[in-house]
Amino acid sequence: MPALREISFTVREGEFIALVGPSGCGKSTLLRILAGLVPPTEGVVLYEGQTQKSVNLDSAMVFQSFALFPWLTVMGNVEVGLEARGLSKMARRKKAAYFIDKVGLDGFEEAYPRELSGGMKQRVGLARALAVEPKLLCMDEPFSALDPLTTLALREEVLMLWEDQTMPVNTIIMVTHIIEEAVLMADRVLVLSSHPGTLLADIPITLSRPRDKKDPVVDELSDNIFSLMA
Amino acid sequence: MEIEPLPQVSASKVIGLLEYLDDSNGKEDIYRLAEEIHYELGELLSVIKMAEMLGLAETPGGDVVIQTLGRDLLKNKMVERKLIIREQLTKLPIFQRLTQFLQESESGRLDRETILEELSRCLPHENIDDLFKTVVNWGRFAELFGYHSDTRMLYLDEESFPSGS
Incomplete structure (x- = not known):
């Protein structure tokens, strides 16, 4: 069985994308394919209109560990x-x-x-x-090895760096299993199912920043995403 | 002034606490906060204590409340945040004592053992190894001290010891 199937989406320059899904759904594999670290067995990744054939040198990766x-x-x-x-x-x-x-x-x-x-x-x-x-920053569960308070600090710092016009990076793709984190940070949340990982939904988050975790809309969006995954 | 030890917490945790409070109208019940973030109460109290020592939060009753300086810190980028923390750290007797101790040395640098001796003289009941690590981490963060772990030398950062060159 393939790890990923029927996944097609576009990432626009300047977007912050979150990939969420249950553990083992292939979201980290998808991130590695997007960065060119792992070749897809089928299908293509187009970067700036060109088929990506090897590691994307315009990208960089931040790892969980x-x-x-x-x-x-x-x-x-x-x-x-x-x-x-x-x-x-x-x-x-x-x-x-x-x-x-x-x-x-x-x-x-x-x-x-x-x-x-x-x-x-x-x-x-x-x-x-x-x-x-890098033009594209890929982050694989960047906060999941951190304690909760450090996570709060680092999330805000990543957003500050992304919004900083003097920084070259302007597009971020982040894998996370924490739905609330995706809703609090991203412009769009891509929801994957597991076995095989398929794209269930592409949800725009139009809330202005800074976002408040106690905002009922954050709760509602998180609940919707959770019920898609459940 | 009496020298107080530093709680063993990182700058990231203190900033995280401020972020949490900022999202909670500036205030939270300490017990509820511990539950919310799944922290052991003692650990959370250490973070709160450090935020208080830095003038970033206060603890009236059973609550923890962000202070104006804490909000100012959050509004700023990292470089300015570090300057705020640097200024606050320089007001703490433990940093004042170590800065003076280093300034009195010939080159503005002292080996770890000498610093440990001084810390145990000032704070005989503390775990001095842990305290040293905490002091080094905050000192580095605020760019007050540098520490070279290969040579085990603690030294004043250039701006704190301009005459050391």
């Missing part, structure tokens, strides 16, 4: 993606420092991941992804 190199400092972890793109040492250092500053990690440059709280580790993951100046 942070995926940091424990033997590298914060600066080293942020620079590592830039090294792969052939930047000189000086250019790497300058660019990494800029994005370290943007995510609030200034002062932690020489810290190792073991010295950091979960929130700070994910900020490193975010700075590393942003440093390659």
